[in-house]
Amino acid sequence: MTNFNEYHLDPKQFLFLKSFQDNWQVIKDEFANFMNHASSEELKFIYDILGPKSKTIKTKGNAKYSAFGILFQGFFIEEYIQVHQIQYPDYELDDASKKALALREKYFLNLARVIKEVNYINDSVIRNVYFGTFHPGLDIKLHVNYNPHMNRGYLGLIVPEGDVAMKICHERLYWHEGKFMVLDHSYPHCPHNYTNYDRTVLVVDFFKPDQPREEVIQFEREQVAQRMQDNPYSLGVFGKSDKAKVEDFIKYGLAHQLEWDKALKA
Template sequence: MESFNEYHLNPQNFPFLKTFQDSWQVIRDEFTTFMKQASPEELQFTYDVLGPKSKTIKTKGSSKYSAFGILFQGLFVESYVQLHQIQYQNYETKIAAEKSLELRNKYFSNLSYVIEQVNGFDENIIRNAYFGTFHPGLDIKLHVNYNPHMNRGYLGLIVPEGDVAMKICHETLYWHEGEFLILDHSYPHCPHNYTNYDRTVLVVDFFKPDKSREEVIAFEKEQVAERMQDNPYSLGVFGKSDKAKEEDFIKYGLAHQLEWDKALSS
């Protein structure tokens, strides 16, 4: 029987996520259809505009993590781009927003509907929804995602057999297709994919239901303003506070990663 704790949370405690889980195959099919049918121009635009980017989370080696999504800080991506007037090198803000809406309607109508259903029923509890792909050989260095107002759910869409896992604190956890893995990402963690295949999940960030909604909205607003000022292409998902502290490495028995970090930066 699976055990849960303060950072590995029981999905049954968050019944609003069942709508996503019930639609997991449809959501997966939208992702795979997009990857097969999108034009090179659409793919380039997607990773330029719809992909949250981090300046602080680093990987070992050359393998990468890729992500793109349709909901950020409770807003569909086209509204988020417009609200923050994000400036892109190759797209005017207005054009970027229009193309984002066009792509969302063309490829991700079912996922959009699920988000609208859940957020309409529960006061916009879902904050971010994006696809995250670990490419073969990926090894992400220890970090935190400082979001004390939110939990992060991973809905398994494409999960190969083998060593693809999340190390968080003293545990190693695994993704499963059609199921949610829910974590408090304020705890230090380092995921990897040591298989020869991509692993893709739908990342669903949501407000902690046991916290005051006014309190978490106020915190999110302040945090997003800071993150967007530092890196508008983070779409408010990542920030400087994601860097693990030295005591995190030591506390969780990952001092070897700290030495690797220091050697790389010297």
């Protein structure tokens, strides 16, 4: 029996997540189809343009985390590029937006359909949707994602057997294919993948339903404006506030992480 608490939440209480879970195999197949058939140019574009970039979250060693998505702060990626007038070194703004739309329609029609249906019925509760892959050996430094207005759902798509887990506070939690893990990711956490295979989930960020909608929208607007000013390639997902404090390491029994955290700065 899973014990839920203030940071590890029961997915069943968020009924709008059921549509994603019911379609998890289709979503997984779309991801696999893209990875197996996309050209090198398409792969480069998607990771360059559709992948949120962080300047603060660090990894141990050379193992990497990769991500790309189609929805950011409630906008499909081609709209988000236009709204924030993102300037890319290798692409003109309109060209980047058109290419993003074309790739979304070519590879992720079913995922986009689910997002549209859920947001239509639930007043745009879904804010970010992207694929996140932990490559073998990944060990991410303890951090927070300072989004007190949102929760983060992780829908397992490709989860290998073995030690691939989320360490949050004093717990170690595991992903399962076809199931959601829902966290309040403003709590300090540090995931890892100590297997020899990729782990991929669909990340679904959504407004906390118990908070007044006008207030969370205003908070998001101000937060995203600051994040985009600091780093437009964050797509509003990451910011300077993602750094955990020393007291977070100690409070949540993860003091050992301080040693290689210090080593990263050496």
